[in-house]
Amino acid sequence: MTSEEHFDRILREYGPALRRLASSYERNAAAREDLLQEILLAVWRALPRFRGECSEKTFVFRIAHNRAITHCFRGGCQTTDIESAAEVSDPRPTPEYEASMSQRREHLLAALHSLPVATRQILGLALEGLSRAELAEVLGITENAATVRLSRARAALKRQLDMREGAIR
Amino acid sequence: MTTDPEWQWLSDLWASDSEDDAVRLRKMVNRSRFRLAVGQTGEALVLAGLGALTVVGVQRGLTGFGQLWLATCWAFAIIASALSLWNQRGMWKPLGSSTTEYLRVFREHCRRARRNVRLAIGLYIAEVIVIVAELALFHRLTGGAILALAALGVPLGAWAVATERRVRREAESAAAFEGE
Secondary structure, eight states: OOHHHHHHHHHHHHHHHHHHHHHHHOOSHHHHHHHHHHHHHHHHHHGGGOOSSSOHHHHHHHHHHHHHHHHHHTTOOOOOOHHHHHHHHOSOOOHHHHHSHHHHHHHHHHHHHTSOHHHHHHHHHHHTTOOHHHHHHHHTSOHHHHHHHHHHHHHHHHHHHHHTTTSOO | OOOOHHHHHHHHHHHTOOOOOHHHHHHHHHHHHHHHHHHHHHHHHHHHHHHHHHHHHHHTTOOTHHHHHHHHHHHHHHHHHHHHHHHHTTOOOOTTSOHHHHHHHHHHHHHHHHHHHHHHHHHHHHHHHHHHHHHHHTTOOOHHHHHHHHHHHHHHHHHHHHHHHHHHHHHHHHHHHHHO
16 A cells, blocks of 8 residues: 555545544634644654554544644634634524534534633544543553543533533433 | 443534545645645755856856855855754654653744744844955945845844744643643
């Protein structure tokens, strides 16, 4: 498999996850596309150096999250009030749409955007289904520390979602 | 990972946004790669331009001030590149490493960026001293020349201030992230 074929497979396998990841950090649509583009380029550039020291999944998520937090350090990823975030990100508040999965995802995203970046990071990884061991590997902390941080992050997310009572359920 | 039904529901909801847009993503990467190539070509062209200027100058038999001027340009270009490389040594950002390791390198990157500003200012001062000395040696030191040299300091100063602010902001954001 050539490196380009390898990258195409990565795009097919992790593309949707990377897009979701970018949306968990960046609320603004244009900035989100820019962030996604930066992440994809970073993955493409780093891929030839992948020597299998960790799983491919861990490697891709490490690059993506490290690139995303750099984006945040440079002024992106503003934390927003959950109510205003939900108002702005929902341009079609029809009754049918209210009930759709898309609407519910918007509420979940709004809740994520109201949390600190480090909390968003661990939640984004956990929502992608990473195990505690994988979380620890991506973040560079012990499994116990990852468990504690995830537990706090989930509680924080729940509090934010409860503020929009009934929106996510 | 969990048996918590509420969390499972959220995970499923999160993963339900799974539009397969590999073709669009591939186009995004190709656009980035094109811009990267354009930037690299631009840098190569600047270097080629300086090389061509040198060749033309040598062929035309530059003497005295012309030779010294060309040598000064090359010397400072080489010094600037060497300082830049020295300041970047070991600074390859390990994007594929853990967040903890990445943050350590990011802090170091901020420290080096500040040092880079000081190096650039130091180099500018050295250039001004050398060029003024050369101009004086060849009796070409005029008010206009001094003004032109001083004017070069304006964009440098603006860049230095902007970089300092940006790096401080980034370092503060990184520290806040670590404290979360």
